[in-house]
Amino acid sequence: MAKIKGADGDDSLVGVEDEPNAIYGRDGADTLVGGEWSDTLYGGTGDDRLLSGGYVSNKLLGGAGADTLIADVGDLYGSDILRGGADADLLIGGRADTLEGGSGDDVIECFESENHASGGSGDDLVSVSEPFVGFFDGGTGFDTFEAGGDLIAEISNFELLRATSAVTATADGIEGFDRIELAGEAAGSLLDLTILTSGASSGVLDLSDELGELSVRLHVSLFGEVITVGAGDDVVESYAGYHTMFGGAGDDALRVRSGSVTMHGGMGDDGLTSSDGDDLLDGGEGNDRLSGDDGMDTLLGGDGDDFIASWKSFVVEVDAGAGDDAVRLNVYADVGTGEVEGGDGFDTLIAKGELAKFTLSGLERLETLSRVRATVEQFASFEEIAGASEDRRAVLALEGAGSLDLTGKTDGLGVSVAGSGGDDQIFAGSGDDILRGRNGDDLLNGGAGADRLILDAGRDTLDGGSGDDVFDCAGDARAVVIGGDGVDTLRVEGSLSRLKVQGVEVLDVVRGPFSASADQFESFDAIIASKGVPDGPLRLTLTGAGELDLSRQLDGRAVSLTGSQGDDALATSGGADAVRGGKGDDAIDGSAGDDTLSGDGGADTLTGGEGGDAFLFSAALSNRSFDVVADFESGSDVIRLDAKVFDGLGRGPLAEGAFKDLAQGAFDADDRILFDRAAGALFFDADGAGAANAVLFAELRGAPALSWEDFLIV
Template sequence: MASITGTNSSETLKGTNDYYDYITALGGNDKVYGYYGVDFVSAGDGNDIVYGSFQSDSLFGDAGDDTLYGQSGNDGLNGGLGKDKVYGGSGADQITIGSTTEGKGDIIDGGSGLDRLVMDYSAYTAALTIAIKDWISAQTLTGGISVKNVELFQFTGTRFNDKVTGGYYNDILYGGLGADTLGGGHGNDTLSGGDGNDILNGNYGSDSIYGGAGDDKISGSYGHDYIYGDVGKDTITGGSGVDTLNGGDDNDSLKGDSGDDYLYGDAGDDIVDGGSGNDTLSGGSGADTVNAGSGNDTVQYTIGQGKDKIDGGTGNDRLIVNGLTGSFTFKPAASTNTLSDGTTFKNIENYTIYAIYGKANKITTDTGMDVINSYDGNDTITSGAGDDMVDAGDGKDTVTAGSGNDTVYLGEIAGDKADGGSGIDSVTVYRTKATTALTFSISGATATISDDTSLKYFETIRVYFGAGNDIVKSVGSLSSVTFYGYGGNDTLIGTANADTLNGGDGNDKLTAGSGDDNLDGGAGNDRIYAGAGNDYITDQSGGTNTIDAGSGNDNVYVSDGYSGALGNHTVTLASGDDTLTRGRGKGDLHADGGTGIDTISLDLADMTTGLTFTLSSSVTIVKPDITLKNFERVQIYGGSGADRFTGGTLDDRLDGGGGNDKLLGGSGNDTLTGDSGDDSIGGGAGNDTIYGDGYYINDGKDNINAGSGNDTVYIGINDIADGASGSDHLALYFAEQTKNISFVFSTGTFKPETNTTVKNFESLSYQGSSGKDTVTGSAKDDNLQGNAGNDILRGGAGMDTIHDGAGNDKIYGDSGNDFLYRSEVGTDYFDGGSGRDTLSFSFYSLSATIDLLDQAKNDGAAKGATLKSIETIIGTYADDDIRGDNTANRLEGGYGDDVLQGRGGDDILIGGGSDDWLTGGTGKDKFVFLYDGLSGEGDVVTDFKRGEDKLVIDSYTFGMAGKTKVTLVSGADPVAAGTGASFLFETDNGRLWFDADGTGEADKVLVATLQDIKTLSTSDFEFWTYI
């Protein structure tokens, strides 16, 4: 960071190479030049000329008739006192006029990009009437301020009655004192009335509107608006769209109008009208009148807030009642109900009820889908017809669910009585605090628990038992069950369907039926019988466990106990393609895979002596005591000893762990990992993936023969690798080395300066050292990364991917369509070679200025880079300025507010995320739009030529796969026809919108503004899938 201070004389001040410069010019008629980094300039007194850098600068003219040039970047500019000239340049700039006294006579040109003008008229002595024009092409505002090429405005009004209307973009309007009239215009605007009885209208866009003090009249009009009335008796209308309305203090009137709105009266005696749509309404505190209107609405009320009058209106409505207590019967919807505080409601079909804790409540509902939470207490609940949810909580409860598909929850207290009624019903019973043994049984339609609990007419039952030796005697014809034993020696059985049985602690017996069950023995000496079906079985204990998985494709996991006790597991898998996993530990395992293609997975990482394992029909490991038979596939993880592992004919995974291991893959497509130690690895037949080391590369001297097949081999220093036959890929990792490494891969046989010997490989992935790497890849598709050092990397033939790394690098793509990355600043040279080549700056969060015709202008993330034979540029995460040459370029801005200029040739311009400025230049250009890249302002296309250029819609992100033609509606105020996804073109200003479902104004998003275009047809569009 550099700090530069001038004198009171006229002089020239220049910034430095530092990332931040602070320049104070003081007096005199000065010239100030920013340089490399982010500049903060205070020009001081005098008639000064100030130039920013390519970064986002802050420039202050101070006193005098100053001239400010923001250049590129998102700059902040303030001319100060005097008649100033302010030029934003490219980028999204903010130009501030602190007061009309400061700004009088100023000339402001925002330049390219979406710029904002901040104006403060609070000291002005008369009311203002201002209507912002679209594009602001040479508009003169109050105070003699000339403005053009500024799209966004931030305005603070006088203390009088101002009338201000925003433009086509996202404006911020503050009324201040007085009875103001503010209109948002187009765009997602922010309006604040301040004090006074204001009239506020959001108009188009999704606006945020704040009434402030006074009796305000507020309308959201179109879009998804947020409106807060604040202090005063406000009248608020949401308009179309999904609006959020809050009246604030005093007696307000709220109307949602169309759309699924959220209305909250807040304090005061409010009138809340939902209008059409599926609304959510609450009067808040006070004696409110709530009319939900048409649609399926939700009304929220807490007993004691006030004496409200609630009318659900038409539709299938819901009332949420908080604080209910005692006895209450909800009458049919058409009847009027009266709560204990005098609140009345009618035309409500469904209820969500939250009773007061600890009370003995008696609640009866009518038809409808009700949710009843009675909490603790000895409750009596009758839910009536409909699909209801009843949570009775703790207490000795009686629940009658009635007809419908009901869900009932019963708490910890014994003696509950529940009747599911007709329909497909489920009940969950909690008895985890029980200390004595419980017995569950079923007779006909009634299930009983031996603590005087009765469950009648339920199809699904879940019981969470306690510490006793619990027994499930019968399950009848239940659809499914869930039983958790927790403590005790439990005996649990399942149905013929998909069940969950968990024994918990103790010596448990679990017996499932023929469904796809989930079984867990828990701690203790367990016996598990899974039966038919594709079951998942777990037993992680140090006990003696017996598992019979039965038929089906089962997945079994066993391990030692969490306490460290060694398990002794006997597993029979029977028929099906099963997987048995033995977790880490030293316990014993005896398993029979049975028929089918079965997989055994063994974690032997805790073993310190070398083990030998060869997959065959019968395998024995002496220590630990493991006997296996009838397994066809293996996954094995060795310990620290010298292991000998051999796979079979299928796709195996062998990991030697520590020690000097010997691995042989067999004939499948195997994954072999030597891990630490000096390992010997043979891939055998098949397309194998071989790692000489594991997570820590360069750990040991490995000797690898990939065998036949198309193999991939990962090695580091001191390793020997032979790809043998097939088309093999070598991945070299030398990132921890400091030596200069040089090799040409064309023969596939070489010995670089790392005691590494390789041969018979056809393609390469390379991660270089911190020294100078000079590497030439193969004739196939390679991936090269230089890391630190002044590297020379050549891809050779093929579609190569090359990263530069730190240092002054030279990157050559050679022939093929190559992808080059710049990730570190240096004096770098990028030559794509023949083919259509790409240079990406996507790793940067620093802005880039890139000019393929005048590379002396390359700056920021592109500083020091020389580009040759590069056809495609991908920008950074920040705000870029990218300009092509006179050939056919593809320019992608990436994230940020980018400026793209194609110049000559048939160019493709893709702005990407945020709001971009696109200029195609000469040639048949394509402007590509991605739906997930759209933001509030959309892109600006400066030179679209009908009949020559195309507007390209990415069919994937716009959800229009398979489409061949757009639906286009044109006009001064076009409206979608309600027939699905549509594009809307405003002929008076060139704005192109997208309405995803064709439902109208509220859901549309701005795609782009086409400068100087008044007509558009479907032939101007084409579809594309972004690659």
Template structure:
């Protein structure tokens, strides 16, 4: 049935009718059974009733909203852009334009065409379909949703917590103002968390993840992954990285290494960095950071005075590389003092190192260091500079240190031994009297307190100076060390 150029009223009969009102604002009544309508004017109206039976189909060359009519299917033609379904289970089909399709409240099927289409999903039963290479297509929804094949973008709307999952393409996923879980899957994805405390996981590929305001969690599994956070957004953001990760300038506070990641580096904020079961290198950066290595032989780079290193007992052989004076934390074995330079490029002195109750290795830098082993059988090495080795703990077989490169081959290179008077009794504070030092193997008279055996490199202390009592071994020196009375100071 065809109308003319006027505003026609066309009534179908029983049976499957085809009605085309033609130009003008037409009123079309299909009657019973499944009817087909052609709409070409925004003023066209269609009347179908629920008891009419059949599946009714509209072909529209203008934007079309089914409204209350009992129509199931709409296909856009010509230059039509938008189509809106109703409460039924609609089939909406786009054209070659950039279409917007909203199925309404039923369980709808929406199929786009060659353009850049936008789909609004309202119910869990909605299905959207796209062919490959047919534009850049977007799903908008109030629900959690997984992108079907050939869709690029997904936007969560509303204020409910939701999950957005991508596909094998390079997806763009956007959250809403609630708590979202955005998962990119394959492809090089871009994820935006928006407001709320979100979790962003780009999946396989080199992904860009932007958390937005709130305390967000990011999962990084590719060296090309990037995390973006702004200082103005607030919250405490955490990265879980299964690959080496440097925070850089991103406004991220915390980092957790997982999987096979080795390196975790902080930024200018106060970071908390946790290692995994591997041999990690943890670098807090410029601010006062907390670093926890976990299992493995971990290395910590300490740059700020307030950096804190936390290690549990029995979890590997751990080391600190300190750019500041540093006292080894509990359960950390080794300390290596690094070179700190001022703005003029000159090395800074006063980078001193102190051990703990373990058997430590403490190594200085090329400048003047104070090195204190404390308890344990420590290995102490000054490197360059005039270094001072301090002994301030009770003597015993479990507290004999090994000193490397002390005044090697030449006396008076500047290295010193500083002894605590309360430990080495009977000595006056200040420079050691030459009468209290003997080169040899045992004390010879009542004044001999320190005995240095050049042949073995062993330094002994004799409390009575006569050799009658047992001499106690203080330290062992290596590399042809030359030790004289002038190298000692009592405090």
């Protein structure tokens, strides 16, 4: 072994290459550099600098003074020993080294793994790059452990953890520090901290003192732990549940993925989120957000304007506390039950589903996300009812029959209400409402606004109130329909036979056909078919003999109108109408338009009006009656003859030889249609000059000119 000794001054000593060295700096600020073997470097007194040089084990002994001891960082084979001595030393280790600071405020830096470091006495700093293997002891004094990553080595007697990056540690390991802070550029941001399931644990993880006002993102996988964070804006995430969590003074976020949990947000605007267990969430002071899920949950808002949500409300107890709170309930089927207390302030319930099994109190406003079923008493307890967004109306359904008065509770969009199936009374407010009684004998009152009232089974009374209302009525339903002020529409299929209607301006027959009495038809200002063929004719039938004038109601739209079996007077508008009188002696006026008029049976009077009209004769001929055509114009109007009644004429235009104007001489065997112009009489002679008598079937008034070209056999 080579022994190299310095003098009393500031020496620079370098060991030999081919054997171990013992290098003594003695007095002065010396620089000692080892060789390639196992060297021992003695700094002596003074502020010395010692550097190991080989790949094997070395000893660097600083002695008195503020020394710097540097082991070879790339040393993969040796385990060096570095001892600082009496003053504030700097020790830099490599791999698997032992570093002892001694007395004084030392700095120990470990750049690789498997090191043993002890600060000794004094306020020391131990900085570790790979802290997952090794032994680290701060010693006496206020000591700082600076590291990041997995802190699973044996670490003891450190007061401060200065985290350089995200930290993973055991519960007892992290609680071994008095305080935690972020180092360097990370200072002021969020510490990412994961607590492992391994390692001893007292069941209480209280980091309130360690964290202080440092904000942390804490990941916990332990079961049954009581977890407390500091005064920062913290995030606590648990994957296992069965915890009790305390959030502290900041704006905290507490979350659990599974299992039951108790959460206390503390002060600040906190967010508490549970999962599938039986949970207690207490927001505390501040404007908090509480989110429960499956299970039997208790949600306490505390002071502040809180948002409290139960996403799958099976069994839930909610006390929103003081402040203007919002409570959301999602209730599926009818299994949800519990209590919701709004507390002081103006509180809002945001809900969907079945609320009948809930006890509701202290809630001023209801907002519906979709249909909400509740009792009359529950709905009546709210001051305001609306949809959950500005473009949606509230959707309500009654659980149990009763009288529900929503006057003054709803906004301009109104409300949609479905009855219970019993005998309900529903009074809507001033919005555009939708009311449906369902089964039972119901009273529906739309109030002000453009309302839609739907008639189902039962004997109902529908009162639209003021506004332009729509009544949807099944064809076989019985009801009294009252339009009220405004332009109201009755939408009904089939007939009005079971309806008593008053004050309704528009009849919507949907598709048709449709039947009503003359008084019923004429009680409306307009008749339409909202789902029929666009611009196609309305198909209407008169029930009971009467006088029916539809010129005002149709406003020029075409109609296919059939009279009753009695004596009718029928008048249409300016469309291309098809009017059939039915049995009885009818008077038919087609008005303007290209109309088709058929008297059917009886002695009828047909007036085509303006336009090219067709007069159809299809009833069996009789010597007892004939029809009168009041305004036939040759060349524009046409007489249509049913080929089954006027046998032998074929189909299509009448043959020229089959027509005979009696003023032009005797008729022959080919003449079938005979016209007496002076009398305006039209006859059908089935066999021409044969034995059968000609039958009068029409009288054309006004002595019009007539020729074979005015006839069409159909």
